[in-house]
Amino acid sequence: GITIILGLGEGIEDLPALFELIRKLSLDRITFYSLNPQDGTSYEDQPPPSSIYQSGVIALTRLNFPEIEIIGGTWIDQLPNIGLMLLAGANGITKYPLFSMFGNRYGKKVEEEVKFANRKLLGTFSDLDVLRGIKKLGKERMPNYVCKKKKPKITDEAAEKISEMKKEIDAAVEEYVSTAERRLR
The missing domain is CATH 3.20.20.70 (Aldolase class I)
Structure with missing residues (x-):
């Protein structure tokens, strides 16, 4: 393109x-x-x-x-x-x-x-419960379901690195969610 x-x-x-x-x-x-x-x-x-x-x-x-x-x-x-x-x-x-x-x-x-x-919007720009992981989007709003895309293939090496970084990833996600929640108060 x-x-x-x-x-x-x-x-x-x-x-x-x-x-x-x-x-x-x-x-x-x-x-x-x-x-x-x-x-x-x-x-x-x-x-x-x-x-x-x-x-x-x-x-x-x-x-x-x-x-x-x-x-x-x-x-x-x-x-x-x-x-x-x-x-x-x-x-x-x-x-x-x-x-x-x-x-x-x-x-x-x-x-x-x-x-x-x-x-139809795939995903959300406003639902904090989806962001927090408390709620899931309906299939009709999930890009991978609607677009029928295959799951990405992750090499064993990449999966291992992701696993090693889990704490940092979780902390970054939590910081983002907290920031989004603070902005909404």
């Missing part, structure tokens, strides 16, 4: 060239981000493209490539774009700092956008 950043000077008139590239490379996945201007770059004063532009590019790509996997990327300050991208034909979303938004208004906004786009 490839990743495309929209808002670097291209326009709708450039889409035929992109579609030709997709065909030529036989791509099966494409991720579309919108420019997130950064200070100190030549784009620092450039506004990000409108949400309708990104969604329009996704929609035209979906119409031309019904089988391709399309991922829509946005930033935490652009969460309302999620619903538009999903309605336009994106299969999924990306680029969220899950660890800093779990359970707070940002995590809940992601879930709301997915719900109002009439899509």
